Amino acid sequence: MSVLVDIGHRLGDFAIDVRFESAGRLTALFGASGSGKTTLINMIAGLIRPDKGRIEVEGRVLVDTDAGIFVPKHKRRIGMVFQDARLFPHMSVMSNLRYGRWFTPAKERYADMEAVVELLGIGPLLGRRPAKLSGGEKQRVAIGRALLASPGLLLMDEPLASLDEARKAEILPYIERLRDETKIPIVYVSHSVAEVARLASDVVMLAQGKVVASGPTEAVMQRLDLLPVEERGEGGAVLDTKVLRHDEAFGMTVLGSAAGEIRVPRLAMKPGAPVRIRIRARDVMIATEKPTGLSALNILPGVIVAINPGEGPTVEIGIDCHGATVLARITEQSRQALRLRLGGKIFAVVKTVSFDRANTSAGLPVEADG
Amino acid sequence: MNWLLDLTPDEWNAVRLSIKVATVAMLASLPPGIAIALLLARGQFWGKTLLNGVVHLPLILPPVVTGYLLLLTFGKRGPAGAFLAEYFGLVFSFRWTGAALACGVMGFPLMVRAIRLSIEAVDRKMEAAAGTLGANPLWVFGTITLPLILPGLIAGSILAFAKAMGEFGATITFVSNIPNETQTLPSAIYTFTQVPGGDEGALRLTLISIVISMAALVASEVLARRVGRRMDVE
Numbered sequence: 015m016s017v018l019v020d021i022g023h024r025l026g027d028f029a030i031d032v033r034f035e036s037a038g039r040l041t042a043l044f045g046a047s048g049s050g051k052t053t054l055i056n057m058i059a060g061l062i063r064p065d066k067g068r069i070e071v072e073g074r075v076l077v078d079t080d081a082g083i084f085v086p087k088h089k090r091r092i093g094m095v096f097q098d099a100r101l102f103p104h105m106s107v108m109s110n111l112r113y114g115r116w117f118t119p120a121k122e123r124y125a126d127m128e129a130v131v132e133l134l135g136i137g138p139l140l141g142r143r144p145a146k147l148s149g150g151e152k153q154r155v156a157i158g159r160a161l162l163a164s165p166g167l168l169l170m171d172e173p174l175a176s177l178d179e180a181r182k183a184e185i186l187p188y189i190e191r192l193r194d195e196t197k198i199p200i201v202y203v204s205h206s207v208a209e210v211a212r213l214a215s216d217v218v219m220l221a222q223g224k225v226v227a228s229g230p231t232e233a234v235m236q237r238l239d240l241l242p243v244e245e246r247g248e249g250g251a252v253l254d255t256k257v258l259r260h261d262e263a264f265g266m267t268v269l270g271s272a273a274g275e276i277r278v279p280r281l282a283m284k285p286g287a288p289v290r291i292r293i294r295a296r297d298v299m300i301a302t303e304k305p306t307g308l309s310a311l312n313i314l315p316g317v318i319v320a321i322n323p324g325e326g327p328t329v330e331i332g333i334d335c336h337g338a339t340v341l342a343r344i345t346e347q348s349r350q351a352l353r354l355r356l357g358g359k360i361f362a363v364v365k366t367v368s369f370d371r372a373n374t375s376a377g378l379p380v381e382a383d384g
Numbered sequence: 385m386n387w388l389l390d391l392t393p394d395e396w397n398a399v400r401l402s403i404k405v406a407t408v409a410m411l412a413s414l415p416p417g418i419a420i421a422l423l424l425a426r427g428q429f430w431g432k433t434l435l436n437g438v439v440h441l442p443l444i445l446p447p448v449v450t451g452y453l454l455l456l457t458f459g460k461r462g463p464a465g466a467f468l469a470e471y472f473g474l475v476f477s478f479r480w481t482g483a484a485l486a487c488g489v490m491g492f493p494l495m496v497r498a499i500r501l502s503i504e505a506v507d508r509k510m511e512a513a514a515g516t517l518g519a520n521p522l523w524v525f526g527t528i529t530l531p532l533i534l535p536g537l538i539a540g541s542i543l544a545f546a547k548a549m550g551e552f553g554a555t556i557t558f559v560s561n562i563p564n565e566t567q568t569l570p571s572a573i574y575t576f577t578q579v580p581g582g583d584e585g586a587l588r589l590t591l592i593s594i595v596i597s598m599a600a601l602v603a604s605e606v607l608a609r610r611v612g613r614r615m616d617v618e
Binding site: 059060061086087088089090091092093094096098100102103104113114116117118159160163 | 507509510512513514515516517518519520521523524527528531532534
């Protein structure tokens, strides 16, 4: 599967000039609000006609302004999940779910009602009206409705942005299942580091209508300097790990990563299961010699490979821990006091309790990665 | 009660005719009413203000003027009247169909206004969502827009019906006041008031008018409430 977007578009003073190609299973269009990501996804869906450029999905040309091609939205077979769900208020949940099926040619129908209902856990809602659903339920039904039109690509436009933390936590696992259990490629728009780090296999980072970085999630998320300002505190290294074993006595799980063993609060996963963790840069301390008499459990030896000025009094240190890069945000004062420089051997220290539900999650199945 | 229902055949005819004329006027106005309301609510074209003005004309013109204009256009020798009579066998002058036309035209601005307002209230994002699910614009209109504007359609229809029940000036000017053919309730009441001893008949028909109008109003309320409950707009 692949998505190719190469677009030039002007909205008043705002210009979008974007080119990216992705073959990932869940590609995140990531950037601050106003970076043009929603405009872009609307163009892929066919809701906005770009001034010039080309859009291809799976080799099918949807837009080519030079050749005068513009496939109307109802012929694209691209599912869209909107931030505001947009369930049809005059239909039951069941009728909403069935809506797209009417318009799908029989031989292209691959989505199965029972399977989708089961995947999203919306069985008990089928007889209800959209007005009687909670925000999280609405969003799950909206995902189901898009899936049941048997789309070739699923677009999700900040599907969690209007939900509170509890509702987000309720839906995230369903999106993970969607990503891992169906074959539909997903393009996911978000401004949240937590969502992108948790869900995306690939990231296209946008700022002011331009692509500033793109590639595999672990690589792109290293670029703390590119994160939207209000999300910088959430920024950090994304590591794909595996459950090694559980430490039942202390209620912890030991994860194996390239950087070494990492202890996190107990996860309800079997040994061998993939887990993706995000180590926030602000949660990482640096020690020049192996600390003793310290409560933190994760002490990862590594070499400094990058020192970048951060915001205000901070610097961002990139640490190569046996191939895995860990990021630390410390003050310039500490950097000078410890005489940190490129190539210096140090220890990255991370508290176990800095891992929580927001930055520890089921990862992408490793064998299918790449 | 017997006194009320003990109508002469002519009076019965006036009641029946009025209901027939108003119903036909309402139903025949609906398709063009929806089309014009759509154009006015969503169209971007030269002459939109003009179209809006023309649609509203019957509301501001004296009814007699509207009736006379109808006579000029749809009368036997009028351009539209001659054409329709020749090719479709549809004759308006001095027929109940003419009364329906006059009533329809008079009620049209009210109907268009109500439908236009409801179309403007439709969340176009819903239509976009339906489009991404594979529905072409016609299907989107039929399955999303139309059901969402149902309350407006009901309100507009009832307004048009009520207006038709009460229409007098344009009707009497266009198709005159012929018992059994064009004598609707208002014309019949008017006739009663013009003859000595007609007070009792006028009062009877007046009461019947009130009952029919109230029934229409209550019916629309009930319908609208039922639609509203079904929809539960968020």
